[in-house]
Amino acid sequence: MLYIKCPYCGLRAQKEFSYGGDATVKRPNINEEVSSEDWDNFVYMRKSPRGKHIELWQHIAGCRQWIKVQRDTATHEIFQTAKVTEEIR
Amino acid sequence: MSQPFRLNKEGLINRNKKISFTFNGKKLFGYEGDTIASALIANGIHLVGRSFKYHRPRGFFGAGVEEPNAKLQVEFNGHSEPNVNATEMELVEGLSATSQNCWPSVNFDVGAINNFLKMFFPAGFYYKTFMWPKSFWYKIYEPFIRKAAGLGVASIEKDKERYEHKFEYCDLLVTGSGPSGLASAYAAAKNGAKVILAEDKPRFGGTLLTDDVSIDNLSGKDWAEKIITELKSMPNVTVKNRSQVFGYYDHNMLVMFERVSDHLEKKSKFTPRQRLWYIRAKETILSTGSIERPIVFGNNDTPGIFLSAAAKEYMKVYGVLVGKKPLIFTNNDSAYETALEFKKNNVEPIILDTREEHSSELIDEAKSKGIDIRFSHGVIVANGYKKVKSAKIGKLNKDKNSFEKIETVDCDCICVSGFWTPSVHLASQSGNKLKYEEKIDAFIPDKKKQHETSVGAANGSFTLEESLKHGFENGSNLSAKITETKTEISIPNVNEKKYGAHDKFWCMPLPKNENPKRFVDFQNDVSVSDIEIALREGYRSIEHVKRYTTLGMATDQGRTSNLNGLQLVSNIENKIVPEVGHTTFRPPFTPITIGTIVGREVGMEYMPTRKTPMHEWHEKNNAVFVDAGAWKRPRYYKEGNETLFEASKREAKNVRENVGICDVTTLGKIDIKGPDAAEFLNRVYTNAWMKLPIGKARYGLMLREDGIVMDDGTTTRISENHYHMTTTTAQAANVLSHLEYYLQIVWPELNVNVVSTTEQWAGAAIAGPKSRDMLSKLYPDLDVSNEALPFMGYKEAEFFGVPSRIFRISFSGELAYEINVKSDHGMFMWEKMMEVGKEFGNQPYGTEALSTLRIEMGHVAGPELDGRTIPSDVSLNGLVSKKKDFIGKNSLGREAFNVESRQKIVGLIPIDRKSSIPEGSHIVQDQNAKLPNPKLGHVSSSCWSVENNNPFSLAIMKDGKNMIGKKFFAVSPLKNKSIEVEVISSHYVDPEGKRVRS
Known part of the structure; x- marks a missing residue:
């Protein structure tokens, strides 16, 4: 079971979180024209890297904040966590 | 009642307390502190089971977790448990143990015929034999194999025991209380660290209990006791015996299995039987020690053959002799300690040492005590079927591949030692890639992936001095990093015997024309020839060899067999062991009960x-409940002998004719506040929200980004910047997360807050033509006329003195209202409604009637919004705005969503107007067509229309729009039904929606 550092609450067990997918995906702006290709990429296309991956988790049984987690998909090592408004490099 | 193999004084058992038990029906006794194994051996019983494949007689081999053979069916404390390790299970009064895998008895086992047909049971036998004909598998092969093989029998009784889970955090977890574990825990505790020390066995100390050593002039056992006593007195230390750390998971999460009360004769009601600990440790010390491995020789599975250290443990811990005429067969010095222990107890051993004559401290001591030592010797084959009677021994030539001399010697036990294998299971589970250590012919931990440090024998250090030193150092350094305190501890003086080098010898050759079975893996009956066959047949990867031969795949995880198997493969393949590699170690290290995994999460x-x-009111009024997620909802209220069908029909009819009330508390409720709330709703829902007036509700539809309908519900504008959203019961949590996602990540610029208020409000729907009359009695001071409170209107008013919200919304399609009061007033509201509603013929209705009402109105719910439908599929395209953008809008333009023949919601009625159509039925053109019969759609919801008094269903059907009036078949292979149906509109009752506005 992973041990995830919520930037608001501190280290908490994975049980308290739910997974939210790739955090680097950006939704096309509302009320703006978007090409079918861009839209399809946003809705369907995801990378499945082996190694470092920046992903979203929600602290669902805690502060209910969505957070960013940089995790190694092969080893589960977590390098960094951040608020969604912050950048992970 | 004497115990022929019990020593008079030796051992740590309590001779003042006798414990009686039975084995295969025979009444026996042992002492407090015995295991089943030690008590049986004391009684001279060695034959305890039959082997897995060949049904060969098997006895004890080890004295603890390494035991491959002695798995028993054990009944105690009122339950029966299979596969109990006799060398670990402590004796309790009244325990009853029986042998497994034998019929009719362990002494006479019909299955043993397999042993004489062994040429027909080579490696891969099952794969080769039971492959064809294919149809034989389920009916003949599998039932036969299941009966013939397998271990014990799982109880079919309900487990009455209590199991618990515990979550714990610590600075340092120490797994194993041998010398290095004790030293680590002690040093860390002195630095003020929060320490958990776990010991698998009932007694602390590990090898200190059996080795002839002294520390600071104390015996090993006394020193261990001193340290444990001090650790127990420290508030920052938790010391646990009977606790096996069996799994090492991500982020230093370790899982421990504690046998809390299996050894107790009496316990209090709430004492759990076993407990599972989830331990998150900052650092972990793996002091799991090592396990002796055997040397492979002919018939090496005969009862009476033991690991040499186990024989010593039976003497020193349990005061039991494994035999009175022992052969000690070894390639190293450690077995000499066993020989000396026998000698001390006036038993004359013969030592067979594969090494050439040489000298070491232990050899010299054995010589000086007059023990018969034969160098360059080994056991070729053990004689005796149910117990060792003698052994054919041989003097090895210089190359150790043939014999200079062969003779037979009498013996009643053989104690074998092929050197030591570090227990690296936990280190490997943590992600540590192991490395092969030439010096000890075994794998030890290499580079760490997590915060784990192996010390002592687990790390390949086999001397006490080194183990203690590493223990103290690592315990101190690792904890000092955490506590930032360092207490100096002087490392104690150690007195131990120096061991000479071991012989890299692991398998006895066979003389010409002799071919006894030489077992590598006892529990799965894998012999040397099986591995040879696997390699001959082309298996190369050790993982494949493992699966083909089942080497190391039994419950003992190959603890005593893995390295010998690897040696064999490397010899045949002419590769060195590190090139062969090792198979993956997986949790659990030892079998654990399913009850422990489940813990308290059973039943309620x-x-x-x-x-x-x-809820209480529903219970008192004969409600039959249905699970809606975690909620309990009344499905119907039973009157007399009514069936579900009759009751729901009555309840639904009463709503259509009079008035009914329904508990709708479970609907998801989300409070939405903020100056941008309208803009937010406008983006979330497909329809327009910018102009909803205060005091009005609106039906809304929300999509996922891929255009599929996510949920529906009404949202009411309570005040300028305050909205009350309702969701379906099932989607409440998902919708909240969905809203939070968009507010926190996608549009953080919107000033809106959302919070779940599902549990804060109790809700009741009042539905039926008489609902307004009833409402006016509930709110005598309020104008509830159609003009003052129109459809989709909202009012706040006092309900007999308590604040309430009135929504004029309808799920049933009737004139209807929903009243919300604070949860605490829910019961008051409900009882008041029942009282006031009497004169209007009010009756409560459950979810079954609720479904009937919505289905015949053509209102969609979960079965239609099944994650595959877009708004137009369910005739809700009127709610999709063309003017504004919203979540999922761009996806609605997808080609597949816009083809003419796209699926669409329709209604179905049976041609005979009688036969109910099973939900899930497939709609086909021709019920007799050849398979695969093209599917045109499926039945999503079915009911008995109370309005028209015949069955009615909703279906999602291909090109549904153009199918109205046509006839098809609804086929349900599950219910074995095929019903001819006619397609009609999905709005079966009041298609214009006049009633809700009346």
Whole structure:
């Protein structure tokens, strides 16, 4: 079971979180024209890297904040966590 | 009642307390502190089971977790448990143990015929034999194999025991209380670290209990006791015996299995049987020690053959002799300690040492005590079927591949030692890639992936001095990093015997024309020839060899067999062991009970139960409940002998004719506040929200980004910047997360807050033509006329003195209202409604009637919004705005969503107007067509229309728009039904929606 550092609450067990997918995906702006290709990429296309991956988790049984987690998909090592408004490099 | 193999004084058992038990029906006794194994051996019983494949007689081999053979069916404390390790299970009064895998008895086992047909049971036998004909598998092969093989029998009784889970955090977890573990825990404790010390066995000390050593002039056992006593007195230390750390998971999460009360004769009601600990440790010390491995020789599975250290442990811990005429067969010095222990107890051993004559401290001591030592010797084959009677021994030539001399010697036990294998299971589970250590012919931990440090024998250090030193150092350094305190501890003086080098010898050759079975893996009956066959047949990867031969795949995880198997493969393949590699170690290290994994999450505690504030009333009024997620909802209220069908028909009819009330508390409720709330709703829902007036509700539809309908519900504008959203019961949590996602990540610029208020409000729907009359009695001071409170209107008013919200919304399609009061007032509201509603013929109705009402109105719910439908599929395209953007809008333009023949919601009625159509039925053109019969759609919801008094269903059907009036078949292979149906509109009752506006 992973041990995830919520930037608001501190280290908490994975049980308290739910997974939210790739955090680097950006939704096309509302009320703006978007090409079918861009839209399809946003809705369907995801990378499945082996190694470092920046992903979203929600602290669902805690502060209910969505957070960013940089995790190694092969080893589960977590390098960094951040608020969604912050950048992970 | 004498115990022929019990020593008079030796051992740590309590001779003042006798414990009686039975084995295969025979009444026996042992002492407090015995295991089943030690008590049986004391009684001279060695034959305890039959082997897995060949049904060969098997006895004890080890004295603890390494035991491959002695798995028994054990009954105690009122339950029966299979595959109990006799070398670990402590004796308790009244325990009854029986042998497994034998019929009719362990002494006479019909299955033993397999042993004489062994040429027909080579490696891969099952794969080769039971492959064809294919149809034989389920009916003949599998039942036969299941009966013939397998271990014990799982109980079919309900487990009455209590199991618990515990979550714990610590600075340092120490796994194993041998010398290095004790030293680590002690040093860390002195630095003020929060320490957990776990010991698998009932007694602390590990090898200190059996080795002839002294520390600071104390015996090993006394020193261990001193340290444990001090650790127990420290508030920052938790010391646990009977606790096996069996799994090492991500982020230093370790899982421990504690046998809390299996050894107790009496316990209090709430004492759990076993407990599972989830331990999150900052650092872990793996002091799991090592396990002796055997040397492979002919018939090496005969009862009476033991690991040499196990024989010593039986003497020193249990005061039991494994035999009175022992052969000690070894390639190293450690077995000499066993020989000396025998000698001390006046038993004359013969030592067979594969090494050439040489000298070491232990050899010299054995010589000086007059022990018969034969160098360059080994056991070729053990004689005796149910117990060792003698052994054919041989003097090895210089190359150790043939014999200079062969003779037979009498013996009643053989104690074998092929050197030591570090227990690296936990290190490997943590992600540590192991490395092969030439010096000890075994794998030890290499580079760490997590915060784990192996010390002592687990790390390949086999001397006490080194183990203690590493223990103290690592315990101190690792904890000092955490506590930032360092207490100096002087490392104690150690007195131990120096061991000479071991012989890299692991398998006895066979003389010409002799071919006894030489077992590598006892529990799965894998012999040397099986591995040879696997390699001959082309298996190369050690993982494949393992699966083909089942080497190391039994419950003992190959603890005594893995390295010998690897040696064999490397010899045949002419590769060195590190090139062959090792198979993966997986948790659990030892078998654990399923009860422990489940813990308290059984029965009522399986998941939380959510009850509405009116639950008690429903119970008292014969409600039959249905699970809606964690909620309990009344499905119907039973009157007399009514069936579900009759009751729901009565309830639904009463709503259509008079008035009914329904507990709708479970609907998801989300409070939405903020100056941008309208803009937010406008983006979330497909329809327009910018102009909803205060005091009005609106039906809304929300999509996922891929255009599929996510949920529906009404949202009411309570005040300028305050909205009350309702969701379906099932989607409440998902919708909240969905809203939070968009507010926190996608549009953080919107000033809106959302919070779940599902549990804060109790809700009741009042539905039926007489609902307004009833409402006016509930709110005598309020104008509830159609003009003052129109469809989709909203009012706040006092309900007999308590604040309430009135929504004029309808799910049933009737004139209807929903009243919300604070949860605490829910019961008050409900009872008041029942009282006031009497004169209007009010009756409560459950979810079954609720479904009937919505289905015949053509209102969609979960079965239609099944994650595959877009708004137009369910005739809700009128709610999709063309003017504004919203979540999922761009996806609605997809080609597949816009083809003419796209699926669409329709209604179905049976041609005979009688036959109910099973939900899930497939719609086909021709019920007799050849398979695969093209599917045109499926039945999503079915009911008995109370309005028209015949069955009616909703279906999602290909090109549904153009199918109205046509006839098809609804086929349900599950219910074995085929019903001819006619397609009609999905709005079966009041298609214009006049009633809700009346």
